[in-house]
Amino acid sequence: MSYLTIASTGETYEFVVKTSLLNIIQEKGIGMESPCGGRGTCGKCKIKILKGEINQLTQEEASHLTKEEIKQGIRLACHVKPQGDLTAELLEDKNIKHEILTEGYMPSISINPMIHKEVYKLIKQNFKNDLSYEEIIEDVVQQKIENNNIDLLKLLPEAFKQGEFTGVYLGGHIIGIEPGNTVKETYGIAMDIGTTTVVASLVDLIMGEEIASVSEINPQTEYGLDVLSRIAFVQSNPKGLELLHKGIINCINGLTLKLCNENSIAASSIYEITIAANTTMMHLLLGVNTDSIGKAPYTPVFKKAQNISAGSLCINISPFGRVYCVPSVSSFIGGDITAGIIVSKLQKADENILFIDIGTNGEIVISKAGKLSSCSCAAGPALEGMNISCGMRAAEGAIEGIKIHENKISLKVIGDKTPVGICGSGILESISEIARVGLIEKTGRIKKKESVMESNPGLEHLIIEENGKRKIHIAMGAKEIYITQKDIRQVQLAKGAISSGFYALLNLMEIDMVDLQEVIIAGQFGKHLNVDSLIGIGIIPEALRDKITYVGNSSKSGAVMCLLSQQVREDIETIAKDVNYFELSTMDGYEKLFTKCLSFS
Structure with a gap:
């Protein structure tokens, strides 16, 4: 065995020789981003080697590192092969403050959450011979209690001691009981799990109000910046799925704890987390293999809404807590987009509306008087400043x-x-x-x-x-x-993917550009773009300048709506089934259209 020492912390990690330094860092959870997923193409996993024997500088490294960096002992972790004990210095600043969009437009809705509570008094008439506490409770609430709910059974003695209890309901089904009256302590969390960022909002389910929001960079970015890089990481690394799954679960628990601590709320008072995310993120969240998403015919393991015990995912909220996953349309139109559709009311529109979520994945939806069609385009991480020389x-x-x-x-x-x-x-x-x-x-x-x-x-x-x-x-x-020729090409590919995507959808829907009444820009990145940039680079044509509106983080807003309204859940599950999805790569003439859209004319 050999040992890796991180100079800044003094921490030492045991590893087996004959693997890359990046793999060691990832498996030990040290924390280092690898936008390209360790393929050696992005040049971002820079690390300073202070002591130890390693392989010679590779040609790929030389193309990404300056002469000064090479003199200082800086290498790319994905190309470094330790030959024995190693001491290294991480170059990333972990304390840097990122700007993450937490807010988004949300329409008014009727408050009727799936989670609700009722208080019951225990009186002498409830006590009958030979009945257990469990049977008496079932008699009072007129429902059977799940016989595998051990956490519930443990609370029964205290409930009888206090003479009253609170029933916790998911819809019309009782999922837990709590001694005394706990109605006022009823909270949920709405979460947007993006490829790059994760946003969580604490919601009062009684008042129907957002209390606070927190956010952080998705820890999965250490294994690849886009979904295809992460799918490739799962395929190439035996522990890949476990690492990505545990990473996002730890992130959820961390954000939940932060919300609770900052707002003086017990985690046991959080009864549901609703999550909007793209299809790959949903699979990784549940620990489901993503192989089938990454290769033709791009079939997901699941698309429907999932309602799961929080405990089964090791998410630390109420012992009766649930996790609701917003449904997807396809492998590349996920719950984040169905959330955006419901926020923007595209399914109810009586005119032609274009919806674009600009980000790493780039999803597009067109509503033709309520008829919804969609496509996705691999915009790549360039639009978020990654895979760019000085990005x-x-x-x-x-x-x-x-x-x-x-x-x-x-x-x-x-x-x-x-x-x-x-x-x-x-x-x-x-x-x-x-x-x-x-x-x-x-x-x-x-x-x-x-x-x-x-x-x-x-x-x-x-x-x-x-x-x-x-x-x-x-x-x-x-x-x-500076900006290099390669940087410009990366942005060209992104802008070509997005603009060709909505032109292709317009053609399929037989809608002329002039007949679009509104262009809705959504997403973490979209909010930071001004109209002049969108038009100047050619993502949006000049003719649509006055029709552009921004809805911000519609994914999180949709998750909040699902948390607060049973009707919204019914609607969003219907929408996910009704949206038509088109695979751009199979369309006649698409390659020619894409090439045309690369131009800066």
């Missing part, structure tokens, strides 16, 4: 806005800090601006310095040529921040 998430120090005026660049940086990178909205606005001022061609190719001198004199200083490659200088902060 980062929306956090302090991230460039989120850029303007080029009179040959000068002005920046908007989160937290008004020294820029350390560029986030998704920043990369989109940057490319929109450099396209506007003529630093790139319509094909996305960065122009030569000489060409810029002729057409846009004064801007040529932004074009940097090194080793036969061009990049565009954006800022000099803690380090130089």
Whole structure:
């Protein structure tokens, strides 16, 4: 056996030689993001080797690391093969504050939650010869108690001692009893489990009100930034499914504990968690294998709503707690989108509405007078600042806005800090601006310095040529921040995927662009995009400028609605069955349409 020591913490971990350093870090739960899932293509798993014998620098590493980084002993963890004991330093800042969208539009609904309580008095007439406490309770509530509910049985003596008890109901079925009157302590949690972020809201089920929200980065990002990377990780790693499942369960428990502590509420007073998530996230949440989602014909193990005991998932809430999973439409149109549909009332629309959830996955729904059709497009993580040379998430120090005026660049940086990178909205606005001022061609190719001198004199200083490659200088902060040709291609692929997706759906639905009455932008990332960037880069055409509205985190809002209304659950389960899903890759002429949408014209 050999030992890995992390310098910053002094912690030591035992490992078996002949595996990559990234695998060791992931299996030990140390915490390191690998956007590409350990395939060696993103260059983000940088680590500093302080002591120990390892393999020689690989060609792939050399293409991602600067000469200065290599001198300092920095390597890519996915390429490092320890030969024995190793001491290393993590380079990620775990204390960085991320900007995560927790709020979203929510329509008014009638409050009628699945979880509710009733108080019962125990009087002498209830006591009959030869009846057990359990049988007396069943006689009082006029229902049978599940014979495997040990937690409930343990509470019966105290209930009889107090002379009254509270019945906890899921719909019309009693799922638990509590000694005394606990009606006022009835709470639930609505949760949006995104590919990148997780948001949880504490909800008072009596008042029908959100009390507080908390959020964090999805810990599964350590194993891949998009769903396909995580599916590949499960396929290639024997412990992959277990690691991803435990990661999200720990995240749920952590957010739940934080909500309870910050609001002086006992976890035992949380009776239900409703979860909206994409189909892959739902499978990983329940510990269900995702192999079938990742290969043709892309069949999920389940799509229907799931109502599960929280205890069976090791989620720490009431012993009678339940977890409700919002239903999906297909492998790539999940519960986060059905939640968005119900929030936006697309199923009730009497006009043509386009709904786009802009993010890593990129889902699109069109309502043609209430008839719903959908598709998904692999936008990739570039729109969230990842797989970009100087990319980062929306956090302090991230460039989120850029303007080029009179040959000068002005920046908007989160937290008004020294820029350390560029986030998704920043990369989109940057490319929109450099396209506007003529630093790139319509094909996305960065122009030569000489060409810029002729057409846009004064801007040529932004074009940097090194080793036969061009990049565009954006800022000099803690380090130089720039955009490479590869970065532009990544964004082109994302914008091409999204715009070709909704053009294809419009054609299938036989709707002309001018006949769209509204364009709804949803999602964690979509909220941070301004209209000028969306139009400037070509994701949304100019003709739709005045029709764009934002609904924020509609996934979480839909989860709140499911928590508070039995009718909403019935409606959303019907919607999930009624939405038509189209696989873009099988459509005639789609490849040609996609290629056309790559242009910055």
